[in-house]
């Protein structure tokens with residue numbers, strides 16, 4: 001006969017063991033969208049200790065919805081190469097344009113990231129950032145349910161050598177950092193430059209260039225990179241998100257191994 005309390009104990013035991021293991025790590029990522037998960041995959045593949053904290057119940061951010069709820073995504077040549085590496089099936093639509101099922105894309109990328117050793121903690125929101133000696137040193141976390149219910153409950157903190165801001169359009173981690181601290185970011189104005197209106201071609205290109213360290217030990221990736229550095233959004237073309245995730249992983253791996 002099944003014992004209900006053994007089921008409960010198994011879940012609590014295993015979950016807290018998992019969470020305890022990730023109170024300190026190489027890289028903590030805020031947001032499990034395509035950029036954050038791709039970054040986690042390449043970091044884990046290089047044997048770095050990496051976890052993603054995701055506010056929502058579901059992971060995948062804006063990828064599930066494709067464009068306007070049509071669950072197909074478009075990628076260019078570079079994005080195709082990365083999807084090939086993940087084993088996502090793609091179809092050529094036109095010269096330089098490829099499509100994939102958005103559900104297959106995000107589930108495959110996430111599965112590869114987890115199997116490579118990355119951890120994803122869903123239902124946890126990043127509500128603040130840890131600063132140690134003037135540098136980013138980790139994330140301040142709370143249950144998303146606490147945030148949603150607006151409960152007065154203090155958060156917990158984890159440490160990481162590097163943080164990736166991958167919360168997409170709203171730039172939640174960076175906005176909090178700027179709001180609470182009198183600092184200058186590594187941007188032309190020293191502040192958040194702000195997202196510009198749609199331009200797929202420029203947006204796809206700049207999102208890779210803008211993937212970099214924006215404050216000591218804090219990197220921006222994905223749509224957050226363009227929003228931080230004043231570049232356009234690009235809509236439902238996702239190659240740039242994958243390239244940005246790969247790029248941020250490479251930059252951090254170099255720092256960790258350099």
Ligand code: 48F
Pocket residue numbers: 030031032033034035036053054055056059060061062063124125126127166167168169172173221222223224233234235236237238241
């Ligand atoms: O928005 P999202 O998919 O970001 P991304 O990886 O990809 C952008 C594209 O989806 C699309 C686009 C490009 O084609 O413009 O928008 O850059 O994923 C961001 C994830 O971060 C989570 C959010 O729920 C989503 O899953 N998130 C946002 N704020 C927080 C957070 C927070 N404070 N704590 C934890 N997770």
